[in-house]
Amino acid sequence: xxxxxxxxxxxxxxxxxxxxKVLDVDELRRxxxxxxxxxxxxxxxxxxEHAQKVTSELSHxxxxxxxxxxxxxxxxxxPVLYELAESEEGEERTSALxxxxxxxxxxxxDIAAMEVKTMLAGxxxxxxxxxxxxxxxxxxxxxxxxxMLMRMYVRWAEQHGYGVEVYDxxxxxxxxxxxxxxxxxxxxxxxxxSVEQGTHRLVRISPFDNQGRRQTxxxxxxxxxxxxxxxxIDIDENELKVDVYRSSGPGGQSVNTxxxxxxxxxxxxxxxxxxxxxxxxLQNKASAMRVLQAKLLERKRQEERAELDALKGDxxxxxxxxxxxxxxxxxxxxxxxxxxxxxxxxxAILDGDIDQFIEAGIRWRMxxxxx
Numbered sequence: 001x002x003x004x005x006x007x008x009x010x011x012x013x014x015x016x017x018x019x020x021k022v023l024d025v026d027e028l029r030r031x032x033x034x035x036x037x038x039x040x041x042x043x044x045x046x047x048x049e050h051a052q053k054v055t056s057e058l059s060h061x062x063x064x065x066x067x068x069x070x071x072x073x074x075x076x077x078x079p080v081l082y083e084l085a086e087s088e089e090g091e092e093r094t095s096a097l098x099x100x101x102x103x104x105x106x107x108x109x110d111i112a113a114m115e116v117k118t119m120l121a122g123x124x125x126x127x128x129x130x131x132x133x134x135x136x137x138x139x140x141x142x143x144x145x146x147x148m149l150m151r152m153y154v155r156w157a158e159q160h161g162y163g164v165e166v167y168d169x170x171x172x173x174x175x176x177x178x179x180x181x182x183x184x185x186x187x188x189x190x191x192x193x194s195v196e197q198g199t200h201r202l203v204r205i206s207p208f209d210n211q212g213r214r215q216t217x218x219x220x221x222x223x224x225x226x227x228x229x230x231x232x233i234d235i236d237e238n239e240l241k242v243d244v245y246r247s248s249g250p251g252g253q254s255v256n257t258x259x260x261x262x263x264x265x266x267x268x269x270x271x272x273x274x275x276x277x278x279x280x281x282l283q284n285k286a287s288a289m290r291v292l293q294a295k296l297l298e299r300k301r302q303e304e305r306a307e308l309d310a311l312k313g314d315x316x317x318x319x320x321x322x323x324x325x326x327x328x329x330x331x332x333x334x335x336x337x338x339x340x341x342x343x344x345x346x347x348a349i350l351d352g353d354i355d356q357f358i359e360a361g362i363r364w365r366m367x368x369x370x371x
Contacts, residue, residue, distance in 0.1 A: 125191025
């Protein structure tokens with residue numbers, strides 16, 4: 001093998017060995033055995049929520065073990081691929097070496113993606129994510145943009161096999177969404193998606209402008225960790241104002257005949273949460289309470305962070321508000337303003353192909369924390 005290839009494979013081996021140590025592969029195998037025993041208990045499903053948590057954690061652990069095992073096997077196969085390629089002659093040799101180089105490049109990308117996963121070690125990173133999207137400046141175009149962003153994240157989750165539960169969709173009058181709240185349910189979703197928080201900007205020829213003018217629209221993405229019982233976020237019923245109303249669909253039409261939608265107002269903080277996607281008022285209130293708890297937990301975390309920043313003499317977080325720009329006209333480009341990662345294929349990005357941005361965002365955040 002060429003010395004450069006040997007050096008590259010040694011570098012990949014070093015990175016993968018670090019990943020295996022951080023994941024603690026032996027402990028991962030032990031945890032899978034333990035979860036498999038729990039999953040085989042016929043009484044597990046007596047508690048639906050606990051059962052779903054066990055099966056979700058088991059599926060995630062099995063997937064992580066499978067990924068890291070496959071990466072190790074592919075890396076061990078690389079010298080054999082090069083040996084076979086070098087034993088060929090002429091065009092066949094050239095073609096086989098090109099195939100080996102392509103596999104090495106693919107392996108490097110996959111190991112880097114696995115390495116990013118090991119950076120999710122924050123207090124709440126292992127939680128499910130609660131995503132809230134709100135349309136900003138830009139009128140009907142901004143509402144349409146909010147709906148496009150929601151579709152992007154839902155498609156991304158579906159492509160990875162992650163569960164999505166929609167709590168609320170507030171439709172705008174003409175088209176699109178005023179706001180939407182949904183949960184992405186899989187381990188480490190909060191740590192993964194939290195780097196998507198901020199203002200997303202769209203530049204395009206407006207489909208709603210009969211003169212075909214260019215329009216800039218904004219939408220805000222908020223990502224919160226889903227609250228667990230250990231968080232002790234207690235809400236006094238006396239501090240809540242509860243309103244019920246009929247769910248509305250696109251264009252403002254009523255989508256059911258009973259007052260099942262719920263709006264909760266937390267009087268001490270002024271936080272307002274709505275939920276209208278469940279069938280009953282009781283279910284909607286329970287979902288709205290989960291969202292309110294997540295918002296109160298985030299508020300508590302921000303207050304604690306502000307206190308720490310004051311003690312450190314830090315002027316606050318260095319996170320910029322406007323974090324990504326999506327340009328569809330006069331040229332095609334999506335650019336992350338924090339990491340400088342860019343793509344000239346907005347169609348694929350808006351169809352859920354956002355892993356490169358998420359991975360770069362996690363690395364950027366890690367470097368920011370260490371700085």
